Amino acid sequence: MAAEAPTLNQPLFNQTGAPDGRRLLALPGVVAIAGAMITAAIxxxxxxxxxxxxxxxDATWALIAANAVFVLFLIALIAREVRRIVLARRHGRAASRLHVRIVAMFALVAAIPAIMVAIIASITLDIGLDRWFEIRTKTIVNSSLSIADAYVQENARNLQGTTLSMAYDLDASRTLYGLDKGGFLDLLNKEAVGRGLAHAALIKPDGSFVMNAKTDADFPMPEPPSGAVDTAADGKPVLIEPRTRNIMGAIIKLREIEGLYLYTIRLVDPDVIKAR
Structure with missing residues (x-):
């Protein structure tokens, strides 16, 4: 008997393998995208x-590593697809050029809006938001400077009052200074420590030290600035503002002890000095 010819509804070839192969090729991409989104959300x-x-x-580095794995996996899948397209075109397969054109068209459709949004956003930020943030930043900086200046002024007034009060106590002990220098030094030590001073000393009009109080300060007492002693000759306290160091000083002339000045030093917050 002659072999039966295939009917019109019966396929000449078994093509069930092609869709399965495409699904297998697409499955890693779906898994990579889903995993990347879930990892990013977590x-x-x-x-x-x-x-x-x-x-x-450690947790941050672990998250970076997990996200990097999915990113590299996606890059590898993209490279695989590019390789398949290049090989298909090289072998002259049907619709390979059309495939390349479609991929290029979709790439342009995705890239051009992103580039336009980036350009418009940069212009908008430069003209609008950047200006707004600049004003806010200047306001914050000016406020910080005002707070720092207020802190320094408050400490200056406090040190001025402390120095005046201490000078009054030392003047009241002028007899002790004339009879017992050691006892007067003990008094100077107690005054400096009790008033929270980093340093206190008696100095001459030329700035040389006569007597230094023993305190817990871990730095040597600086020399008085030139001209500060001459300015204090009228009996009013002279404040020495902090410049590069976090120390503030005051000098006042003693009224009852001839030819001597009280020189005091107090520490201030170094972060405030940096802010100025």
Whole structure:
């Protein structure tokens, strides 16, 4: 008997393998995209503190590694698809050029809006938001400077009052100074420590030291600035503002002890001095 010819509804070749192969090729991409999105969401939740997991340095590095794995996996899949397209065109397969054109068209459709948005956003930021942030930044900086100046002025007034009060106590002990220099030094030590001074000393009009109080300061007492002693000759306290160091000083002439000046030093917050 002659072999039966295939009917019109019966396929000449078995093509069930092609769709299965395409699904197998697409499956890694779907898994990579889903995994990348899930990992990114989990990373965001951990970094903003929305989970019980603390965003420590080790946790951050682990999240970076996990996200990097998915990114590299996606890059590898893209490279594989590019290689398949190049090989298909090299072997002259049907619709390979059309495939390349479609991929290029979709790439342009995705890239051109992103580039336009980036350009417009940069212009908008430069003209609008950047200007707004600049004004706010200047306001914050000016406020910080005002707070720092207010802190320095407050400490200056405090040191001025402390120096005046200490000078009054030392003047009241002028007899002790004339009879017992050691006892007067003990008084100077108690006054300096009790008033929270870093240093205190009696100096001459030329700036040389006569007597230094013993305190817990871990730095030597600086020399008085030139001209400060002459300015204090009228009996009014002269304040020495902090410049490059976090120390503030005051000099006042003693009224009852001839030819001597009280020179005091107090520490201030170094961060405030840096802010100025």
């Amino acid at each position: 990373s965001f939740a951990i970094l903003v503190g929305a989970t019980p997991i603390a965003p420590t340095a």
